[in-house]
Amino acid sequence: MVKKLLKYDFSALSKPLIPMYIVMLSIALFNRIVQFFESDGVAYNIFFISSTILFVISIAVSFVYTLAVCVVRFYKNLYSHQGYLTLTLPASHSEHILSKLISSVCAMAVTLLAVIISVSVCTAGDVFGEIIKAALYIFKQYFRLTKVHGAFYILEFILVLLATTVAELLTIFTSVTVGQLAKKNRILLAFGVYFGIYVAWQIIETVLLIIGAVFVNTDIAEKLLDYIAENTYQCIHIALIGFLLIQLAVSFAGFFITRKIMRTKLNLE
Amino acid sequence: MSELLKCTSLTKNYGHIAALKNVDLVVEGGKIIGLLGPNGSGKTTLIKLINGLLVPDGGEITILGNKPGVESKQSVAYLPDNDYLNPSMTALATAELFADFYPDFSIEAAKKMFGELGIDQNAKLKTLSKGNREKVCLILTMSRKAKLYVLDEPIAGVDPATRDYIISTILQNYNKEASVIISTHIISDIESALDEVIFLKGGEIVLHKSVDEIRNENNKSVDELFREVFKW
Numbered sequence: 001m002v003k004k005l006l007k008y009d010f011s012a013l014s015k016p017l018i019p020m021y022i023v024m025l026s027i028a029l030f031n032r033i034v035q036f037f038e039s040d041g042v043a044y045n046i047f048f049i050s051s052t053i054l055f056v057i058s059i060a061v062s063f064v065y066t067l068a069v070c071v072v073r074f075y076k077n078l079y080s081h082q083g084y085l086t087l088t089l090p091a092s093h094s095e096h097i098l099s100k101l102i103s104s105v106c107a108m109a110v111t112l113l114a115v116i117i118s119v120s121v122c123t124a125g126d127v128f129g130e131i132i133k134a135a136l137y138i139f140k141q142y143f144r145l146t147k148v149h150g151a152f153y154i155l156e157f158i159l160v161l162l163a164t165t166v167a168e169l170l171t172i173f174t175s176v177t178v179g180q181l182a183k184k185n186r187i188l189l190a191f192g193v194y195f196g197i198y199v200a201w202q203i204i205e206t207v208l209l210i211i212g213a214v215f216v217n218t219d220i221a222e223k224l225l226d227y228i229a230e231n232t233y234q235c236i237h238i239a240l241i242g243f244l245l246i247q248l249a250v251s252f253a254g255f256f257i258t259r260k261i262m263r264t265k266l267n268l269e
Numbered sequence: 270m271s272e273l274l275k276c277t278s279l280t281k282n283y284g285h286i287a288a289l290k291n292v293d294l295v296v297e298g299g300k301i302i303g304l305l306g307p308n309g310s311g312k313t314t315l316i317k318l319i320n321g322l323l324v325p326d327g328g329e330i331t332i333l334g335n336k337p338g339v340e341s342k343q344s345v346a347y348l349p350d351n352d353y354l355n356p357s358m359t360a361l362a363t364a365e366l367f368a369d370f371y372p373d374f375s376i377e378a379a380k381k382m383f384g385e386l387g388i389d390q391n392a393k394l395k396t397l398s399k400g401n402r403e404k405v406c407l408i409l410t411m412s413r414k415a416k417l418y419v420l421d422e423p424i425a426g427v428d429p430a431t432r433d434y435i436i437s438t439i440l441q442n443y444n445k446e447a448s449v450i451i452s453t454h455i456i457s458d459i460e461s462a463l464d465e466v467i468f469l470k471g472g473e474i475v476l477h478k479s480v481d482e483i484r485n486e487n488n489k490s491v492d493e494l495f496r497e498v499f500k501w
Contacts, residue, residue, distance in 0.1 A: 077355075081349075
């Protein structure tokens with residue numbers, strides 16, 4: 001059933017996202033064409049700087065826009081009038097959440113790919129060759145330093161990136177789901193819940209920092225620093241895997257809270 | 270007759286307000302049932318509970334022995350009382366969506382009805398008139414061979430000619446072994462099609478009888494009895 005739900009979620013997301021990719025690639029292409037007329041003239045500099053600024057803005061906007069499209073799809077398809085159809089389809093609440101999550105993660109990944117392609121278009125030619133050369137050199141040095149650990153760091157980093165995206169999306173889905181419990185100002189409540197979660201995280205981080213600060217200059221801290229110095233490679237693994245586990249815990253909490261509210265407190269418009 | 274829908278001491282509250290109070294109800298197959306009552310009597314709450322869009326605070330509800338869930342949703346064809354389809358999809362694409370999810374949906378039947386009603390199946394729903402969008406909703410619901418049809422206010426807000434078409438569409442297209450629950454205020458237009466009626470008042474069932482029983486015992490039409498029971 002998730003496969004069928006995904007078919008319609010991908011279709012709905014592609015409609016607003018494809019034009020955005022076309023615009024971003026067009027800006028990148030324009031920037032590249034401008035570079036063919038390179039000169040010391042004022043006109044060239046104005047065109048080049050303007051198109052570069054525009055391109056950088058388009059990259060930033062593309063991620064925000066993709067996220068907004070995914071969240072709007074989640075809200076409208078499940079909690080607006082469309083929910084009367086979506087939630088009476090023979091699919092479970094878990095399948096609905098999974099479909100929205102997978103389609104959103106894929107949309108973010110496609111946007112990342114579109115950004116990489118756009119940057120490649122912008123830098124096509126000698127500059128692109130230099131970037132590849134520099135990247136290869138950096139990787140060579142990286143693997144020389146980290147040896148076999150390097151490959152695992154990359155894998156762990158990709159998993160952390162994926163888990164962070166999933167956790168962030170599920171936090172937003174949970175906020176939207178809590179927001180729909182209100183009779184009025186549902187969007188406002190959703191923003192409030194998201195802000196509340198953000199503040200709670202900031203408080204937790206601050207408390208941890210304070211606890212850490214208390215232990216500075218103590219024997220425990222010294223022993224810990226010595227251990228990190230002796231086992232640097234392992235400690236990086238522990239840090240990455242620890243962060244991964246935190247993101248997974250946040251994801252599971254978001255998933256189960258969203259599902260619980262959908263099951264028991266559904267309040268369609 | 271098979272027991273399609275069973276409610277036992279079904280209760281639903283909205284805060285301190287009781288929308289349904291200990292409702293006991295059994296609906297068997299092969300019946301067209303009018304779910305009648307004034308605004309706020311609990312009709313839509315009952316319908317939402319049947320469709321799993323609300324969870325009861327007390328009691329139990331089963332559809333063919335299953336609590337509302339994935340299995341029951343395969344057996345129930347639901348027509349909500351609002352514009353619930355994605356306006357950026359065409360009528361045909363929406364029919365294909367129904368065909369994808371409901372094995373009992375007949376896309377041929379839907380296309381036939383689109384044609385009969387002159388609905389452009391390739392037009393986006395947002396470009397259709399409100400009346401035509403309502404017809405699309407009805408066509409999609411009635412193109413299923415479901416066990417239980419639950420229609421929430423299907424004839425409200427449409428002209429009398431469309432009302433007649435809607436009633437005839439319901440009568441011609443529903444699965445004869447199935448039951449149809451129709452929630453409405455407009456009783457006179459639909460009375461002749463009904464086998465049974467349920468009167469809901471303040472969240473309680475105050476009457477559940479066959480139309481023949483009402484005519485024989487009360488010597489009144491359903492419309493007349495409704496006006497008497499719900500007189501202010």
